[in-house]
Amino acid sequence: MIIMSLKALRTHFTGEINPEADNGQTVTLSGWAHEIRDLGGITFLVLRDRTGRAQVTILKKKVDPELLETVKRMSRESVITVTGTIKAEPKAPNGYELMPESITVVTVAESPLPMDTTGKVDAELDTRLDNRFMDLRREEQTAVFVIRDTVQAAIRDFFRENKFVETTTSKIVAAATEGGTDLFPISYFDREAFLNQSPQLFKQMLMSAGLDRVYEIGPIFRAEEHDTRKHLNEATSIDIEMSFADHEDVMELLENMIVYIYEQVVEKCQKSLAVLEKELQIPKLPFNKYTYEQVLDIINNEIPEIEDKMQFGDDIGTQAEHLFGEYVFNKTGESHYFIIDWPTETKPFYAMPYEDRPEISKSFDMMHRMMELSSGAQRIHQYDLLVERIEAKGLNPDGFDFYLKPFRFGMPPHAGFGVGAERLIMTMLELDNIREAVLFPRDRKRLSP
RNA sequence: GUCCAGAUAGUGUAGGGGACUAUCAUGGGGCCCUGUCGAGGCCCCGACCCGGGUCCGAAUCCCGGUCUGGACGCCA
Secondary structure (H helix, E strand, C coil): CCCCCCCCCCCCCHHHCCCCCCCCCEEEEEEEEEEEEECCCEEEEEEEECCEEEEEEEECCCCCHHHHHHHHHCCCCCEEEEEEEEEECCCCHHHEEEEEEEEEEEECCCCCCCCCCCCCCCCCHHHHHHCHHHHCCCHHHHHHHHHHHHHHHHHHHHHHHCCCEECCCCCEECCCCCCCCCCCEEEECCEEEEECCCCHHHHHHHHHCCCCEEEEEEEEECCCCCCCCCCCCEEEEEEEEEECCCHHHHHHHHHHHHHHHHHHHHHHCHHHHHHCCCCCCCCCCCCEEEEHHHHHHHHHHHCCCCCCCCCCCCCCCHHHHHHHHHHHHHHHCCCEEEEECCEHHHCCCCECECCCCCCEECEEEEEECCEEEEEEEEECCCHHHHHHHHHHCCCCHHHHHHHHHHHHCCCCCEEEEEEEHHHHHHHHHCCCCHHHHCCCCCCCCCCCC
């Protein structure tokens, strides 16, 4: 069942009203006073809620003068409740207007407002984030998070359908184990602890636990002092791990997940997409795959903008990543693709090396033409090899007891990946800045709100 | 972390030694207006990031600070 609002405050959302079917009906709407346009004999009050806007039309000659006074004194962005009759009206936005019987100001909004909500005057991202509660009242911002809700619901549908168990693992960990990134230290009673950079090690332990297929959508924390449009210090990771599977299996799972998400958003979010003026192109299956060495080859031979020749083992820098993404897009028309078979040395210790060519690993990155969206691999499930790889990375296996023990008592072969949820939203909706995909972003400089 | 750019009413901007009593829009206040939908018209209100310096004179030039945006690095 759906829990309804108190009838005195809301019988409908604005978006639920059908001009023809509901014509003549008395309804109660609650929301914010978006705009008030006083033309003299006629005054238009625009009420906004999560689903859209409704025009309340007040005719001077036909309403109680006190009601008109209430509207004239009302400040923009005050919370209001309006009860009135629906009138189908082609001249009104959305094809209907509300002829009010009563209008109540529930809470008064102060003036001036910290930013404009109507789209008339831009605000800088910093101003918007400082006043995020008000920024989110703008329909474009509401749309992003309505779509994000659909994305997260689609992910849950998809994995449940594929027999995955949703898990939640601890975000507080004892040691900076995985390497590769800086962690946030925190105080844990009388000990030092850290905010977890990734659920990776927990997911793998759950493979030994026999849960077989797990996924988690949760926060990850990185203390990197980067300052870019595509980095956050607190991000949301869509993390999965799958037993009795290899990297090829999870790549297939991943590309199918992405396509399912896009399909669901196209199916369920037309209104929000229209607000954002976006038409989604659903990626084609299967995604194109390029080996790391093919990528180097193409960069070295077909992308003259990169002057320094790349060698095996080099990282693919931002410029090369962008140019290669463009190259793939021009060639195939697709934004998403895989880079596979990375050098073992550039990937984390748990990535499985190929038996016949141990210098490369059964690893992959799933790319959007603008950035990396996901990375994954078949994992090492053999205890001795894992210890060897930990040591080869210059890490001390003694710090990994809790993680290594399951590998000594029955660990199935397994593979998995992690996807940056914000990057997925950002690339899908072509947002300029990843912060727009997070309600309350945490970056190098921002700790509130 | 490196490099580049920037900070002017609540918001977004113009102005780069004197004409600045600082532009425009939005907003707020007032008046007029019965079909607005970025409503319109008239009047009013509201700002040069902080600290030093140069100069007869600084929003404007110089130095330091703080904050912000972007690119790169590192990373997802």
